[in-house]
Amino acid sequence: MSVILILIILGVLVTGGFLIGFIWAVRSGQYDDTDSPAVRMLFDDYKIEKKKRETN
Numbered sequence: 001m002s003v004i005l006i007l008i009i010l011g012v013l014v015t016g017g018f019l020i021g022f023i024w025a026v027r028s029g030q031y032d033d034t035d036s037p038a039v040r041m042l043f044d045d046y047k048i049e050k051k052k053r054e055t056n
Helices: 002-027 036-055
Strands: none
Touching: none
């Protein structure tokens, strides 16, 4: 019976740690922009091509 209580307490502590980490990540702004990282490589080529045209 004492092993079950230890596992429950340990599970609650681990869950609390992940919850605190998630709240910290949301407040620090890690999830603000979810669209542009997926297409960032497409925009980089455009910027390089645009710079080449401006210098010529």
